[in-house]
Amino acid sequence: MDFNLNMIPEYLRNGQWIEDAYGFYDTVCAICDNGGHLIVCEGKCSRSFHAIVEDGVMCDSLGYSADQIVALWSQPFLCPNCQFKRHQCFGCGKLGSSDKSSGAAEVFQCACRACNYFYHPHCAAKWLYFRIGDQAKELEKEIAAGKPFICPLHACFACKRLETKLSEDPQMHFAVCRRCPKAYHRKCLPRDIVFEVNDNRGVTPRAWEGLLHNQILIYCLEHGMDDVLGTPIRNHLRFPH
Template identity: 50%
Template sequence: MVIQEKGLYFCENCKHKQHQCFACGLLGSSNLTAGPEVFQCKEQKCGHFYHPGCVAKILYPDNKAKATCFEQCVAGGLEFSCPVHKCKRCKEAENKHDKEMQFAVCRRCPTVYHRKCLPRDISLIEDEEEATPQRAWDGILPDQILIYCRKHEIQEELGTPKRDHIVFPDVRNPGAAERHRGAPQRHDIPDEDELLDRLASCNPSQSPQPAETGRSRVKPIDSFAPKHLFPRPHPGSCGWLDD
């Protein structure tokens, strides 16, 4: 599919403020002024949204108390850095100036490795003898490797996982999209004082600073979509139509 450049373009997800959680894949409202269900990672070049519960479980898989606390804090407006900014194996950040420390990023979920940490069974070539499909491609992304991690079954006829992962809002029936059952309700969101108390008690390792909820929680910067829609650019958050 080729989209000719004719002025400003933004997708139905951005237009209707509904985005997929990059962890579970379900649609959620990203409207910061009307009870959001999914929240955008604070990193400026990151386009991923998450349900608070989904990102909390990934960041704190072995500590239910911290995960619960972090979930409530994110729902209350806490800015966070999502899992795609740390290597899954060594937990270190990316260094684009060191090739071995450049990232290999999964196209379908928040799984990321350094080049040097990439598991052997996520291979740049197909191994017919071992019946191991190609799961990694170099040269597609600038200074990174594109991968499909082992969570995603490779379809032999496609060479990729099934291409059914992108979900757009049903504008004719806004209530038709499947909602995340664990999305926080308004009565679950703590007020500002309670949010600060919970942050102090759980002391997440990220040590992020609480931010105000609503449109003022972040500083708007230039984006391919109008500034009044979203506070940060999020290229690629809706995926490629042909991958």
């Protein structure tokens, strides 16, 4: 399957790597990238969060108090980004309006149902340039005009091929960076991105299985790792106020 701007494969649109039973929520906290007791945003972002400090391990959490949390669980939760319809671009990290009804939307969400990231048209096109070359300009215009698009996380940064249908072959599973739109097939991962094993011999792990549904969670080599946190420094989220 080649990358075709005018056709988004059905399996990607449907979020094929998640079995329906799970729903399409993130399985790890947007702040610390770990699992546990999470509150899920019912808005467009579908992210999950540790709501109180006690629910995470070394996670700042959303910082709610035990009293606030009772009220919070009693109604559908909307994260601040979804409340104000201002989401971060996963390409550049800046906040932009995602409010299509205003006609002034600045960031647009990937059309893949299981992928919750937003992008400026320019940033999505720039990150896809490695894959589509000069078509990037055209793509930028189309995204800005509201046309559905799939984001750079669905093309392998090494072999440039599109993410395939969920494969029995573990080598074809997709490893996705939690800090930027870079993804690889497992077989295409750079050697320095090592998995967590019992003895990492002083090498900081950057890849984990079992945290995301049928995908491998990675931090690509662009991000320095914090030895204490075991993740890059957590300055990646912006909330509107």
